[in-house]
Amino acid sequence: MVKKYVTLKDIAKIAGVSVNTVSRALNNKPDISKKTKKKILKIAKELNYRKDFTASSLRRKESKIVGVILADSANPFYSEVLKGIEAASKEFGYNIILINSERDYEQEVEAVNILLSRRIDGLLLSPVQERQDDVEELIRLRIPLVIFARHFEDLPVNEVRSDDIKAGYIATSHLIERGAKKILMVNGYLHKSPARLRLTGYKQALAKYGINYSDKLLIVGDIGMEDGKKAIDEALSRGISFDGVFAYNDMLALGAMKALKEKGIRIPEEVKVVGCDDILFSAITTPSLTTVKMKKYEMGYEAFKLLIKVLRGKKRIEKKVLDVELIIREST
Amino acid sequence: MVKKYVTLKDIAKIAGVSVNTVSRALNNKPDISKKTKKKILKIAKELNYRKDFTASSLRRKESKIVGVILADSANPFYSEVLKGIEAASKEFGYNIILINSERDYEQEVEAVNILLSRRIDGLLLSPVQERQDDVEELIRLRIPLVIFARHFEDLPVNEVRSDDIKAGYIATSHLIERGAKKILMVNGYLHKSPARLRLTGYKQALAKYGINYSDKLLIVGDIGMEDGKKAIDEALSRGISFDGVFAYNDMLALGAMKALKEKGIRIPEEVKVVGCDDILFSAITTPSLTTVKMKKYEMGYEAFKLLIKVLRGKKRIEKKVLDVELIIREST
DNA sequence: ATCAAATATTGAATCGTTTAAAAGGCAACA
DNA sequence: TGTTGCCTTTTAAACGATTCAATATTTGAT
Numbered sequence: 001m002v003k004k005y006v007t008l009k010d011i012a013k014i015a016g017v018s019v020n021t022v023s024r025a026l027n028n029k030p031d032i033s034k035k036t037k038k039k040i041l042k043i044a045k046e047l048n049y050r051k052d053f054t055a056s057s058l059r060r061k062e063s064k065i066v067g068v069i070l071a072d073s074a075n076p077f078y079s080e081v082l083k084g085i086e087a088a089s090k091e092f093g094y095n096i097i098l099i100n101s102e103r104d105y106e107q108e109v110e111a112v113n114i115l116l117s118r119r120i121d122g123l124l125l126s127p128v129q130e131r132q133d134d135v136e137e138l139i140r141l142r143i144p145l146v147i148f149a150r151h152f153e154d155l156p157v158n159e160v161r162s163d164d165i166k167a168g169y170i171a172t173s174h175l176i177e178r179g180a181k182k183i184l185m186v187n188g189y190l191h192k193s194p195a196r197l198r199l200t201g202y203k204q205a206l207a208k209y210g211i212n213y214s215d216k217l218l219i220v221g222d223i224g225m226e227d228g229k230k231a232i233d234e235a236l237s238r239g240i241s242f243d244g245v246f247a248y249n250d251m252l253a254l255g256a257m258k259a260l261k262e263k264g265i266r267i268p269e270e271v272k273v274v275g276c277d278d279i280l281f282s283a284i285t286t287p288s289l290t291t292v293k294m295k296k297y298e299m300g301y302e303a304f305k306l307l308i309k310v311l312r313g314k315k316r317i318e319k320k321v322l323d324v325e326l327i328i329r330e331s332t
Numbered sequence: 333m334v335k336k337y338v339t340l341k342d343i344a345k346i347a348g349v350s351v352n353t354v355s356r357a358l359n360n361k362p363d364i365s366k367k368t369k370k371k372i373l374k375i376a377k378e379l380n381y382r383k384d385f386t387a388s389s390l391r392r393k394e395s396k397i398v399g400v401i402l403a404d405s406a407n408p409f410y411s412e413v414l415k416g417i418e419a420a421s422k423e424f425g426y427n428i429i430l431i432n433s434e435r436d437y438e439q440e441v442e443a444v445n446i447l448l449s450r451r452i453d454g455l456l457l458s459p460v461q462e463r464q465d466d467v468e469e470l471i472r473l474r475i476p477l478v479i480f481a482r483h484f485e486d487l488p489v490n491e492v493r494s495d496d497i498k499a500g501y502i503a504t505s506h507l508i509e510r511g512a513k514k515i516l517m518v519n520g521y522l523h524k525s526p527a528r529l530r531l532t533g534y535k536q537a538l539a540k541y542g543i544n545y546s547d548k549l550l551i552v553g554d555i556g557m558e559d560g561k562k563a564i565d566e567a568l569s570r571g572i573s574f575d576g577v578f579a580y581n582d583m584l585a586l587g588a589m590k591a592l593k594e595k596g597i598r599i600p601e602e603v604k605v606v607g608c609d610d611i612l613f614s615a616i617t618t619p620s621l622t623t624v625k626m627k628k629y630e631m632g633y634e635a636f637k638l639l640i641k642v643l644r645g646k647k648r649i650e651k652k653v654l655d656v657e658l659i660i661r662e663s664t
Numbered sequence: 665a666t667c668a669a670a671t672a673t674t675g676a677a678t679c680g681t682t683t684a685a686a687a688g689g690c691a692a693c694a
Numbered sequence: 695t696g697t698t699g700c701c702t703t704t705t706a707a708a709c710g711a712t713t714c715a716a717t718a719t720t721t722g723a724t
Contacts (some may be wrong), residue, residue: 004473005451007710018674024710030594031672050449054390055710056680065385065429073405074415083406086432095429095450097397100418117382118427119337141336226611284557284586286618339680349702355682363702385682390709 001301006047014047015040026051038087057119066307067115068096070126071103071147076279077249077296078126080332081148085124092308094121094131103131109304122307123299127152129192144310148303151193151319158310159319160303164194167292167324168201171274172248176209178332180272186231188223188248195220195248198276202246216240223248228255236263243271250275250282251292256330257285272332287330295322314316338379346379356497358383363420387611389451398639399427399447402481403435403459408611409581409628410458413480416632417456420563424640426453431574437462444470454639456632476642480635483525483651490642491651492635496526499624500533503578503606506622508541510664512604514575515543518563518588520555520580527552527580530608534578548572555580560587568595575603582607582623589617589663604664619662627654 008026014021017036024032024041026049057063068085070078082098089096097118099111105128112134115123127135129150138145139157146153146158175183185202188195199218206213218241219231228247232255235242245260247253253275257267265271267287275282278293298321306318340358344351349368356364357372358381379383389395400417402410414430421428429450431443437460444466454476459467461482471479471489478490507515517534520527531550538545549572551563560579564587567574577592579585585607589599597603599619607614610625631654638650 005710008712010708019710020675021673022710024673027712034671036672043697050445052390053450054395055679056387058384058386058390058681059710059712061679072415073418076406076408076410076411079406079408079411083404083432086405090431095431097427097448098430099422099427100415100420113382114427118385172649254613258616266704270349276448280557281586281613284590284613285616337680340682341680351680352682353703354706355680356703361681365702368702384680387709388682390680390711391680393709 005052006044007052008048008049011040011043011049014043036320061119063119063121064094065118065120066094066096066304067111067118067120067123067125068098069101069108069115069123070098071101071128071212073098073100076251076281077149077294079279080296081126081300081303082280084302085298085304086300087297088301088304088308091206092304098126099197101128103128103135109134116141116143122146122311124148124303124307135303141310144307146303146310148299149194151197156317158306158317160299160306161194161319161321162294162299163321163324164197165201167206167276167294168198168199168203169205170324170326171276171292172202172205172236173208174326174328174332175244175246175272176205176211178244178268178272181211182217182242183246184219184231184235184240184242184246185229186215186219186221186228186245186247186252188252189220211235217242223252225251225255225258228252228253228257229259232256232263245271245273247273247275248287250277250279253289253291253331254282254285257289268330268332274332278327282327283329290329291327292302292331293325293327295324298322337384337386338376338381340381343372343375343379343381346375366627371392389649393451395451395453396426397450397452398426398428399443399446399450399452399455399457400430401433401440401443401455402430403433403460405430406434408583408613409481409609409626412611412628413458413632413635416629416634419629419635420633420640424636429580433460435460437466441466448473448475449596454478454643456480456635456639461525475640478635478639478642480601480631481526488649490638490649492631492638493526493651493653494626494631495653495656496529497536498531499608499626500535500578500657501537502533502658503530503608503624504534504537505540506658506664507576507578507604507606508537508543509518510576510600510604513543514549514574516549516551516563516567516572516574517555517579518551518560518577518579518584521552530578530580540551547596549574555584557583557587557590560584560589561591562587563590564595577605579604579605579607580623582609582611585621585623585663586614586617589619589621600662600664606664610659614659615661622664623659625657625659627656630654 006017008022012022022040025037101108108128124146124150134160148160149162190196203213221227253273257273275289275291278291282289282291340351340354343353356374357369371503440460456478458481480492483493522528532605535545553559577588585605591603607621607623610623614623
């Protein structure tokens, strides 16, 4: 087999010094003469030396790798968050290993195990929340951990997420202020904290305006575009009447709008629609979608920054909540 | 400092055997008695042993990590490709380290260097193509490499990409068949092979229908949604008349449609628009976008599979071209 | 010129796993 | 009893970088 990479030993031999000296030269350590250092750096450059991070990680017990587990990197929400994570990782000299959980608890657990085997320095996780033993285990193991886009009220774990209650509240308030009285909430599964919290916000807004909450107007399910369509079709076929829709996310909202348009129901005249997330495409549909903007890129970036703080010794648990903002467009 | 992870040595001590025996037990190697193996596995499980991949990689000279460099993981095209890569990586027992090049050659080179330092087993790269010395260097270093979504005619490098000439050809032919005669091509920069090849297809279609090619109808630039809008605004302000638009990708096409709608130009009556990629949102705009569907997920998946073949000894260079398909919608 | 102090360099061990080679144990057979 | 061969286990070295302790070299003060 061809020898592929140059080692400290190779450089040491040529420079006529010890491996140790080479190491110190390349790592800007003290206790080395300018002359020797210069010579070594020159040789290293000529040979195109690249530090073996594998060996370095083993010895230093620090991999400079952060694990990232999220539901689906192709989802417009997560792909923006991921981008923020990736950008921050560059800034702080880390690399990221990405694993999609596909919203499956088993896969999430598997991903955690693989990443621990990789000896990642820390983990950014957006848990499925079907169960939470894996998060509890991570806490028990004292793995540097930041949860994003999720909330665990009762667990001492670092978090960066959006203000989901406010999101639900301002979206619903806006619908009511525009005249809607019977507001369908097309939600995700309630084991996920954002779904629960947005529902809370929804209820709070109804209460504020003196509208009674009704279970009949709550639809819970998956959160793809087709699911939004399905939800509307189902509501209509069940004869549920509504003049507003608040969807868990923009994908659902867009699917819902599609279904409404197909039935010839006019938006916003007959039914007003509000989404959540403010993905890029919400702005360009017809009608364009009123939505609650979430700081996706920032969420990823801030989560990474918080993880770095943890890696640097921060002990106190931080649960950061990012502000949200209503973006009014044509659908209301 | 608390000792975090259990090692082979820990297990060996408890089991009363050598480290080597433990290693063989856990790696399903022969030459071990059933009794010893069982005992060791039991202890390993009790102690929650996790193999240290760092150490293993160092010794075996194989990291089971593949590097992925692409322009922008938040772009709907790349995020689908990435998903295919990620899915395949799971299937073959690898992990991926993702780095965005941000369409910047310097960042691409930097990413390559970092990944080589990480001793990745192979690299999946969608190069910026401003220059190609880095790709040439990778070939020279014999790094297992698969290029995706790009084509290097003159380099012996494995590739998986879409049939870009056909894409340009069928898109343009379709526009002509629907009656367009003056077709604006809103393209990406021509140093990128897909831009060049789609332009070739565009010209071939014009030629087939006896329409003269004109430089005036070619606009070259960045490929975000705003750029599509800008391109149309510019063409109109320059007084260039056109009745069809073929955009390099759907983002550009959607931006172009937005600009046309704002000017009160009817689609498809006055101007017909075709995009490329078939991202999710092309189907839900109004009018929905006719486009050339590309197998994005498959591209990622196939690229990974090809890389695996290379890692397993495949020597012959393969340049795989994935078929494309016209999806006719309301914009034509 | 001499000794102490400061600076530069080296040797050896280590991180945790894997591999090659050596050795130990046991049964069968002459 | 001794030899052969098979199966199991151990010993030792290796992967490449880093660190600690030890040694070598230079500098400065007297």
